[in-house]
Amino acid sequence: MNCQEMQNSGWIFPTSILCIYGFFSMMKPSEPFLIPYLAGPDKNLTIDEVTHHILPVWTYSYLALLFPVFLITDYVRYKPVIILQGVSFIATWLLLLFARGMPAMQLMEFFYGLVTATEVAYYAYIYSVVNANYYQKVTGYCRSITLVASTMGSLLGQLLVSLAHVPYFYLNAITLTSVSVAFISSYFLPMPQRSMFFHRRSSQDGSDKDSPNVMNQPNYQQNKCIAMPSVNSQNLPEYQLPQIQNQNYSLAVLLHLCKDLKECYTTKKLLYWSVWWALATAGFNQVLNYVQALWDAKAPSQNSDIYNGAVEAIATFLSSLTSLAVGYVKINWDLTGEMALGIFSALDAGSLFLMHFTKNIWACYAGYLIFKACFMLLITIATFQIAVNLGMERYALMFGFNNFVALLIQTIVTVIVVDSRGLGLDIEIQASWIFLIYGSYFAVIAGIFLCRSMYTIITIKCKNPNLTKHPKELKSEELNAEDYGTRL
Known part of the structure; x- marks a missing residue:
């Protein structure tokens, strides 16, 4: 099979190129040392x-x-x-290496904002380029490679320093x-012929029949490596675009998305x-920043050795382990997921309080490890709870809008507390605000959940008393009932 055939019909070629791009774009040994630099x-x-x-x-x-x-991405x-x-x-x-002065660094942050905005x-x-049968496999590859690259980059930076x-x-x-290297590799990606929203019609001639919604596949939940929660609520209807004319297509798509x-x-x-x-993502991003x-x-x-790279590497590794662990815990997430959010939100709150009150840098590092690992576990559970009720298109909508709301909350906090045009608190008071207030913030979330x-x-349990009983207990009760009926 030549490269053209692989691009048109296979999943290995585009997945391999995308993984190469993901690895080199996330392999950044300098990132844990941005502030010291x-x-x-x-x-x-x-x-x-x-x-x-x-x-x-x-x-x-x-x-x-x-x-x-x-919107432009789609x-x-x-x-x-x-x-x-x-x-x-x-x-x-390039700006980080060769530019100097505050305006140049502000421009650098603008470009990094563009980097994060285009992650979608x-x-x-x-x-958009592989058959739905491979969604699970390629998602695992693309996400895991970024975690591996981030861990390797942080560890490499720490070792070099x-x-x-x-x-x-x-x-x-x-x-x-x-x-x-990542930029060069992006040119070898095949150009998709369809997308989730604006270019679905181009594939309605039959190609979409081979790429059904991953959430609606009969064997999806059985084969998924991460256990999906059992859902008692009725799922929302599948995403469908209306029949519209060419000249009004883009506007109709936007209205339908709303x-x-x-x-x-x-x-x-x-x-x-x-x-x-x-709410939690806004707090996490503010702490991370x-x-x-x-x-x-x-x-x-300037006065001591720092281990930011090692801490980030360990935190990323622990995050991947905790996220992966969710898939091997065989419990009813629909019943106990909120309790898990409450318990681990309480751990997040405790770790933030520790980071605020301690004067020991090692205790501060430990608090950060706990915080990041717990948050990644929680966001994984929340993702499952939302995704299981939705098709791919609607999940993408909610994912984007939830992150937009989180970023809006984070922006309000930044304007009020961090920006010089707001309170403009000095770094020690600012750190106290972030890590003390957000500790309280996660404590409130824990209490609510x-x-x-x-x-x-x-x-x-009141509606169904037998729901939480062990099968052996239920069997014993059935035998006792039969024995009682015989004696009668």
Whole structure:
């Protein structure tokens, strides 16, 4: 089979190229050392300038670009946006390496906001070029390769800093090389002929029949490596575009997407889980964005050895393990998922309190490991609870909109607390606000979900007392009933 045949009919070629792109785009040894690099002799910026004037630009640009990029990505069929992401990666690290001054670093953060806004193309591309029978397999490959690359990049950076005493500048040079390889590989991706929303009609001649919605496949839940929850609520109708004329097609698609969003969020269960998704993701992103500043406040990089890369590598590895563990826990997530959210949200709250109150950098590192691993476990559970009720198209809509709401919440927090035009708190007070208030924030989430889970379990048990009993107990009761009937 030649390359053209593989591109048109196979899944191995596009998946391999996309995995190569994902690996090199995420293999960034310099990322855990961004704050020390900006505050060091290379850029000679102050922590105040970095936190108040530079980092907020990423939040603002990400928010401004997320929704239009989401629509454009589907309209242009993914590949051009993946190439755009590669260009943005290169622009980001060229500025990090060779530009100086606060305006240049703000421009760098804008390009990185474009990088994160275009991530949707990487995760959506593969569903438009491979048969639905391979969705599970290629999703596992594409997601796992990014975790492996992130872990390897963080570990490589730590080893180079700790053992070889490599300056941060050269870590950024290695990252630039890596993202350049990713950019080159993106050109070899086959161009999709269809997409989820705007170009579905081009495949209605029969090609879509070979690519059914992955959530609606009869053997999907049995074969999926991660256990799907059993759902008692009625699933929403499958996504369908209306019959519309060519000249009004794009407008009708947008109106239909709005209608679908309304239908999704009027379902109480989906609304409840989506609210948790948005609130928790906003807190997670805020912590993730400023944790290096907290570490630098606890142990200044100019005066002590730092292990940011090792911590990020371990945190990513633990996150992958906890996410994977969900698939091997055979429980009814529809019944106990909310309790899991409550328990692990409480652990998140405790870890944030620890990071705030401790003066020991190692305890601060440990708190971060617990926080990130627990959050990744929780977001996996929430993803299952939402995805099992939806088709691929509606899941993509809710995924994008939930992240948009999370980013909107994060932007409001950034404007009020971090930005110099808001309160403009200094780094120690700012760190206290983030890690103390968000600890309380996750504690409130934990309380809500624990109360809700207890109410759900009690309500279901009252309706069906045998639901929570062990099969042996039920069998014993049946035998006793038979014996009683015989004696009568």
